[in-house]
Amino acid sequence: MIDASGQRAPTGELVLSLQGVSKHFGAVSALTDINLDVHAGEVVALVGDNGAGKSTLVKILAGVHQPSAGTITFAGKPVTLSDPATALDLGIATVFQDLALCENLDVVANIFLGRELSPLKLDETAMEVRAWTLLNELAARIPSVRIPIASLSGGQRQTVAIARSLLLEPKLIMLDEPTAALGVAQTAEVLNLIERVRDKGLGVLMISHNMEDVRAVADRIVVLRLGRNNGIFYPDTSNQELVSAITGATENAVSRRAGRRQAQQEQREGGQL
């Protein structure tokens, strides 16, 4: 569907909606009055400079931090994400940047890590089959599910972490810098993976500093600046425009230059009178 501005409007149902979310840490305002929507089958990139509030927002949605104000609606209902287990049970999965994988354990063990005592408790063979199924759905290139994480590449580790987050069949998956520190081929692999997660109908919220990756995979780009919303953009936005929104260069350099021009013009006109 094409919206009034000629862009592709999200067609999936609204999975996540934040209205007026703020977060203070003592005197520090990490987030002020944030609005954010993520639809099913949509990749939303969350971008912003260091300290813009991206991690704080992800931690709120992961149930790690509690918002100081605002409403979070998930799957059509207002929710309180009081702890990480609540967020996970509701269907919000998070892959943090450190991936939280155990180097010495194999792929199967990592995918089921911490879930061994849950109703998902399965025998070794069933767990192996489930792990393969998840990885196959992602068309993941993992040589064997019985090799330790330590012997996998960065891209393959990210794949295992994403597969793990899909185990509980979430509606929304949040990825914190999924391509940071990856080479070109591995980055492409992870971006493909993100597209496949989207194609499964999940909402994806991805934090990234890499505008090339963002533009390659995101349906919408949400910019945060100094803890506030600073625009929603589409992948065809120019780099300059995005960087301006991220750094605030528009309001500084451009508007200052325009102001100077106007002052010079007024001076000239004044001189002619």
Ligand SMILES: Nc1ncnc2c1ncn2[C@@H]1O[C@H](COP(=O)(O)OP(=O)(O)OP(=O)(O)O)[C@@H](O)[C@H]1O
């Ligand atoms: N636990 C905390 N206690 C106090 N202040 C915090 C805490 N967590 C974050 N902040 C502050 O909130 C603001 C937003 O930080 P946040 O880490 O969310 O930004 P970010 O966009 O993720 O930055 P980066 O890209 O550097 O990770 C910063 O000013 C930071 O210092």
